[in-house]
Amino acid sequence: MSYGILYDATLCIDCKQCEQACATENGLPYDDKxxxxxxxxxHKYTTVLAKDDKFMRKLCMNCDDPACxxxxxxxxLQKTALGPVTYDKHKCMGCRYCMAACPFSVPKYEWDKxxxxxxxxxxxxxxxxAGKPTACAEICPTGATKFGERESLLNEARKRIQDNPxxxxxxxxxxxxxxxxxxxxxxxxxxxxxxxRDDLTxxxxxxxxxxxxxxIPDFVPLFGVMLGGVxxxxxxxxxxxxxxxxxxxxxxxxGAQ
Amino acid sequence: MTLSMPATxxxxxxxxxxxxxxxxxxVYATWxxxxxxxxxxxxxxxxxxxxxxxxxxxxxxxxxAAGGFTLTAAVEILNIKRWHSILRPTILTAFMGYLLVxxxxxxxxxxxxxxxxxxxxxxxxxxxxEVxxxxMLYTTVLALEFSPIVFERIGWTWALQAVRSVMIVxxxxxxxxxxxxxxxxxxxxxxxxxxLHPLWYSPLLPVFFFISSIAxxxxxxxxxxxxxxxxxxxxxxxxxxxxxxxVLIVVLTIYxxxxxxxxxxxGVLKDIFIPSYEQRFFLLEIFLSxxxxxxxxxxxxxxxxxxxxYFAAVISLLGFVTNRLNVTITGVENAVGGRYxxxxxxxxxxxxxxxxxxAIFGLAARYLPIFPExxxxxxxxxxxxxxxxxVPELVHAGD
Numbered sequence: 001m002s003y004g005i006l007y008d009a010t011l012c013i014d015c016k017q018c019e020q021a022c023a024t025e026n027g028l029p030y031d032d033k034x035x036x037x038x039x040x041x042x043h044k045y046t047t048v049l050a051k052d053d054k055f056m057r058k059l060c061m062n063c064d065d066p067a068c069x070x071x072x073x074x075x076x077l078q079k080t081a082l083g084p085v086t087y088d089k090h091k092c093m094g095c096r097y098c099m100a101a102c103p104f105s106v107p108k109y110e111w112d113k114x115x116x117x118x119x120x121x122x123x124x125x126x127x128x129x130a131g132k133p134t135a136c137a138e139i140c141p142t143g144a145t146k147f148g149e150r151e152s153l154l155n156e157a158r159k160r161i162q163d164n165p166x167x168x169x170x171x172x173x174x175x176x177x178x179x180x181x182x183x184x185x186x187x188x189x190x191x192x193x194x195x196x197r198d199d200l201t202x203x204x205x206x207x208x209x210x211x212x213x214x215x216i217p218d219f220v221p222l223f224g225v226m227l228g229g230v231x232x233x234x235x236x237x238x239x240x241x242x243x244x245x246x247x248x249x250x251x252x253x254x255g256a257q
Numbered sequence: 258m259t260l261s262m263p264a265t266x267x268x269x270x271x272x273x274x275x276x277x278x279x280x281x282x283x284v285y286a287t288w289x290x291x292x293x294x295x296x297x298x299x300x301x302x303x304x305x306x307x308x309x310x311x312x313x314x315x316x317x318x319x320x321x322a323a324g325g326f327t328l329t330a331a332v333e334i335l336n337i338k339r340w341h342s343i344l345r346p347t348i349l350t351a352f353m354g355y356l357l358v359x360x361x362x363x364x365x366x367x368x369x370x371x372x373x374x375x376x377x378x379x380x381x382x383x384x385x386x387e388v389x390x391x392x393m394l395y396t397t398v399l400a401l402e403f404s405p406i407v408f409e410r411i412g413w414t415w416a417l418q419a420v421r422s423v424m425i426v427x428x429x430x431x432x433x434x435x436x437x438x439x440x441x442x443x444x445x446x447x448x449x450x451x452x453l454h455p456l457w458y459s460p461l462l463p464v465f466f467f468i469s470s471i472a473x474x475x476x477x478x479x480x481x482x483x484x485x486x487x488x489x490x491x492x493x494x495x496x497x498x499x500x501x502x503x504v505l506i507v508v509l510t511i512y513x514x515x516x517x518x519x520x521x522x523x524g525v526l527k528d529i530f531i532p533s534y535e536q537r538f539f540l541l542e543i544f545l546s547x548x549x550x551x552x553x554x555x556x557x558x559x560x561x562x563x564x565x566x567y568f569a570a571v572i573s574l575l576g577f578v579t580n581r582l583n584v585t586i587t588g589v590e591n592a593v594g595g596r597y598x599x600x601x602x603x604x605x606x607x608x609x610x611x612x613x614x615x616a617i618f619g620l621a622a623r624y625l626p627i628f629p630e631x632x633x634x635x636x637x638x639x640x641x642x643x644x645x646x647x648v649p650e651l652v653h654a655g656d
Binding site for chain 1: 293294295296301304306330333335365366375378382384386387388389425429430436444445447448449452463593
């Protein structure tokens with residue numbers, strides 16, 4: 001069973017209680033200054049963006065088949081069966097491939113620390129494992145952020161669009177983006193207004209590299225035998241040439257035949 | 258010193274001064290990096306998690322070491338005996354290149370003391386995992402390929418014979434690992450179809466990285482041989498370099514045609530002619546790496562002359578360095594919305610590794626039997642005054 005978050009921007013009132021709850025849950029500082037920051041960072045995993053009277057949350061999408069977990073050489077990032085994409089600093093070696101690979105540029109780095117780690121929303125993995133909703137969903141006073149099973153959230157999102165087609169853009173962001181994400185977004189205005197790209201592939205990103213990587217075990221023995229064969233031929237040719245030269249010399253012939 | 262060379266007095270010269278300044282600045286930058294972290298020592302950010310150290314020190318470092326596998330494949334596997342005399346300096350360049358890449362990685366990794374983690378924490382779906390194993394294994398193979406030079410120097414005949422008897426296995430392993438490693442640096446970017454600009458993002462990225470590494474390997478041998486002849490008073494292996502120049506023409510042409518076909522089939526040929534930030538950098542790259550060198554080498558006079566070959570090779574090298582930097586930095590700038598340029602500490606560390614590369618090569622060339630017909634060239638090495646005044650820091654750096 002996989003859980004997810006449905007954020008309906010039309011219900012959001014920009015109270016920023018989700019930001020506050022997220023900070024508390026993750027032991028991060030939160031004050032008026034941080035509340036004003038309209039971007040996510042190593043100390044702010046979610047933010048509510050405002051444009052005119054429209055709002056939109058930013059948080060880790062917790063992809064179904066996440067690029068970050070796929071590219072991590074040591075498996076520090078993991079997609080859990082329950083939905084959250086978690087991070088283990090004890091495994092991490094700090095190559096930052098996750099940051100480069102993430103299509104949403106979600107993972108942030110503790111640049112100012114001598115012993116840095118990757119920081120991002122992990123969809124409250126410990127809470128979800130304990131059967132509780134995420135902190136942001138629990139605190140949300142209007143139900144704009146809702147926690148539940150991804151499938152039922154998806155159905156609900158479809159129903160909301162169907163019932164009020166004039167209220168929403170006909171797009172559930174996260175349904176198919178990069179193969180689908182645990183976080184689903186609804187909005188009354190185009191998602192690109194808030195920096196969500198509408199040109200993302202619908203294929204799961206890990207397949208792009210796995211189609212190359214999966215060939216390697218086949219490639220190595222074949223290429224090895226090929227190189228060995230070439231070595232054999234080129235050196236054998238030499239031995240033969242030498243031996244023939246010797247014979248010709250013995251026969252008193254020599255020269256090409 | 259256990260050397261037969263005459264001891265010389267320490268003389269301070271311009272290049273030695275430059276070397277000392279770079280090293281001192283490098284030590285300070287190292288302190289900043291490890292005491293205060295990546296934020297204080299680099300212009301890296303959440304937008305640009307990879308910068309100069311990945312783009313140049315790692316991407317270009319590995320690429321510039323490609324002569325090692327190119328030449329061992331040609332000499333040991335294809336059995337082209339004529340090229341044997343330049344094998345050792347080429348393996349030295351490759352081995353040193355990989356050691357410097359490993360050292361540079363220790364600066365770039367956020368938690369460098371965890372660099373061994375891929376040994377026990379495996380994620381075979383990660384290209385970086387493949388890269389990590391290629392770096393580890395190929396550096397080991399290069400050490401083994403390099404070991405006969407050391408064994409010969411210290412007179413361990415038994416070890417020399419032991420290594421030589423199994424050398425072909427390591428040679429084949431080295432070619433396989435290099436093929437995987439060079440191409441995997443391109444595969445790294447295949448997971449970013451929506452981040453890397455279409456002028457560079459292609460399903461053929463691993464192929465381009467591999468073919469260009471062969472071109473760079475050849476160009477690097479020409480560059481390194483020319484430098485050796487200039488600064489170590491060695492006779493230039495012009496006939497070999499002429500051969501390599503001709504092979505370079507073929508490889509560059511294959512690369513160029515494949516680039517064209519790739520652009521054609523992906524429908525981005527028009528992007529080459531539409532002015533943009535990326536387009537300017539792409540034109541710079543393609544002219545330097547392929548078009549200008551090919552135009553130069555198409556003249557017999559140039560491809561037969563030592564100087565012509567040298568300049569064609571250097572221009573091509575600069576072009577492929579531009580290519581790697583374009584993939585790492587230029588190609589993603591628009592997608593992440595920003596511009597990246599390195600901080601001075603980043604530049605200093607990179608300069609330190611380049612300077613170390615020259616210095617280590619100079620030292621190894623002096624103290625190890627790198628050049629096979631050493632005895633024949635003894636006279637040239639016995640009059641070091643002229644040689645040393647030219648690039649003394651290379652020869653003296655460790656004295």
